Amino acid sequence: MTLSYVLLQNLRRNPLRTALTAVAFALPMAVFVLALSLVVGFVRTSAALEQELRLGVHHRVSLTLLLPDGHRRKIEELDPQRTRLRAVCGMRWFGGRVPGTQQTLQSLAADVDTLPIVYNDIGLTEAEIAEWQRERRAAIAAGGVARQFGWRVGDRVVLQSTIPPYRQLEFRLIRIWEESPFPLTFYFRRDYLVESLERDGLTGTGCNIFWVKCVDAAALRALQTEIDALFANTPDETRSEDENAFVAGFVEAVGDLPSLAQAMATVVVIIVALVAGNTMMMSFRERIRELAVFKALGFSAGRVFLIVLSESVLLALFGSALGIVPVVAGLTLTPPERLSWGAFSPPELSWLAVVGSLSIGLGVGIAAGLWPAWQAWQLRTTEALRRVA
Amino acid sequence: MSAADIELVDLHKHYRKGRIDIPALDGLSLTIDAGSFVAIMGPSGSGKSTLLHLIGGLDSADRGVIRVGEHRLDQMSERELTAWRSRHVGFIFQMYHLVPVLTAAQNVELPLLLFRMPARERRRRVATALEVVGLADRMDHRPNQLSGGQEQRVAIARAIVTDPDVILADEPTGDLDARTSQEILQLLSLLNAEFGKTIVMVTHDPRAAAFGQRILHLDKGVLDRDELNPARPTAAAHAH
């Protein structure tokens, strides 16, 4: 008879309690790994965006107000040597929808010359850049939205704007951006939009936001203050924020799922710890006499300590796995588009989250088992045999 | 105060333990007069506890007649037996079986909760019962504050508080030392002599059995010996 046999027997002695504890453990763990995946995904996006060193400059009053095109030149003039900023790309919100659908895409008209530089994370090849500059109706779509509509490079796409003056424009996809952090991104050329508006006698110029690609973090901070100071007290005064801060504002307003996820994760850990602790205590109480017998037979205190602790850890790991596996399966098998919330990245399976969850489970198992294990270690055989449990 | 005759005719009862059939009672017939104190002895497995359970309506026989007073237990359903039991029988066990979270008085009150009775009436009965067993001053103590003997007295008070016809005791002194056992047995005798309660007591201790007016010996599910105890004459001069 080995130690592991004893261990398994103990868990089998009261299968109902084992099952209940496992379920009471598994469900919160499932929530935990999901929440953690969301948070990890979010943190990863934030880190990636931070690397890109982009500064967003928009109207102080509201993102919906247009800034004049001239702002770009003025910003560029702040650093003629290009030691602090690489390029400035003006963008105008189009708010396009595929006709017949409800979802508004994150569609923006961008300056043709600087988009490839400011958004070099798209990874446009030389050929694609040439295509972007040659083809007036060129467009770049994120992987998520492309999959949703079955678009492929070279396809003709029509979008209907939902904002005045409600243009409907036709585009040709020159690139699908798989690694886009946001699944609904759609970029096209601003000169195409301007031209289309001016043909009907409307003013086409003006940008909702200018993205400034900076050289390093220090430059970004410095430019942030300088740009706002430059336009302060003018009718077109600006507010500059780095990309993460910009995104944070939206995230907050779509329910702020990441911070909700964090709150849930904390609550889950607490619940799980309580459940585990409770079970271990109940289990130990019933087995005082039996453990005393073990000791009387010659099992050392250390051995008995390990038996109790291992049981707790085993139960905790079992419960964690029970909760984690279905979530892993679900996240792997569901196409990400069905999971996105608002225009943000859907929770994707993060092995970091899985490992993290298992570690928490392990930690809880150890913590919950320590006190009973310690009591078992200390158990005075004669006393215990006399006691009625 | 009431008492009842007990009559058992050709009682059969067996148990299954896994795949083995164990005959506990094998055609037992017996009459017990009202108001008598009977001790039942026998080796382990002789069926004496089973007999007690059948008289008390805790279990049903496979075959045979069980009559207590005017009631035919063998013709009652489980629900009827439960109801009958609550009125007509008081049990005393070896392990007292008091509820640890209730006081002595509350423990004694438990059986009365099954009847429609104003609280005042219940309290009166509880007080009386505890006085009879000599524990009036310990009413508000919890079982863990009482000695073994005192706990058993509380159990006896609980058994008599409903004024049952029959008191059934299963090894009442099994867990007590000699002196305390004496006290308990004397109490039982008192209940029988002064209050006319029919008492059927199962015991393996001959000294305890000596308190009975009649001693029955069971072996292998049948009545082996049936002797009157000369040291304790019956209240009514009935020999059987």
Added chain:
Amino acid sequence: MALPLIYHWRNVFVRPTTTALTILVVAAVVGLLGWILGFAVALRSALAVASDTRKIIVIRRGSTSEGTSALPPAEFNKLSQLTGLDRDPRTGQPLISPEMTVQVALPRKRDGGRTTANVAVRGVDPERALAVHRNVRLLGPLFATGTQEIIVGVKAAEQFAGLQPGDVVNLGFGEDRGYKVVGFFTADGGPLESEIWGYLPSLMNAYGRNAYSSAALRVAPDADPQDVIRQIEGPAIQLTARTEAAYWNDQLRLVRGYLAIVTALVLVMSVAAVCSIANAMFSSVAGRTREIAMLRTIGFGRGRILMGFVLEAVLLALLGGVLGCGLCLAWLQFVGRTKDMLGATSFTTLAFEIRLTPPIAAAALGAVVLFGALGACAPAWRASRVQAVSVLREG
């Protein structure tokens, strides 16, 4: 009569540690549940208030929200052809309010201004607007016409910084863009309370607009709103019209989605709570089999025994529930009870205030009683199966 309540109550505390841990698990789940219910109620009441079926919102054809709609005066004037509109008793004019909706970015109070939210700014003609939007009540003065003054909805003032009396908010283009806050208004807790209102011509000027965003109109008491909508969407006028109820219902789609996710999560965790209770009860039953058998010998029936354990589980759960409600209240008090979320198609946020009212607490406790009862099912059943005889057999 049943077993005394004091018996059940004391049994709950026989194992203090187990009881404490189980109570904490239930409390954690109930705390979350209370928050969700509070949010759901806030959402429902916002919708209920904003479901005036006699008020119709008119926007450009094919537009999805007031903020992105443009309604030129020529189009707007067609609305006076409509039949079935309520009329101003004094002037006899149909109650139609032209409105312009824009947004202003304001810092959120609750995170110290770290993030900003888009707050709706509505330019209105006060007389017509107040006649159409019946539930708007002024708290303090109205903005004077022809001046750069604004009034603020109470929810907006609570949740966003810089909206106190005397504060100046910059709106629009042009040189002189400061608008001073002079008063507040309520709107029965509905969506309009998350807005800032100003004088229509002034704001149109500030934003360089010559078209309205939308119109709000009131249907006469004896007319059919659907009929008015049909007229508006028909060939003569060709604009999009929705009742206020339908409009806001649509806007709150995202919020409902969020709530659904959170509810699902809490339900999952409720199962954990039920399992914990079941666990504790099983342990209790296992430790009391002889006691149960004794009660059976006295004459307590199976049903009574079963109900007794269900009662104990419910008591246990209630203790957790009360603690959970307390935790939720403390959270709302000290961490914050406000939440704002974007409309589904509008670019502005709607503010909600979450309160743990007595009915909500009662509902949470009701759920808790359910947890207790569910958790007790199996253990109580097992307790009722304990046979008087088998456990007492000593020999």
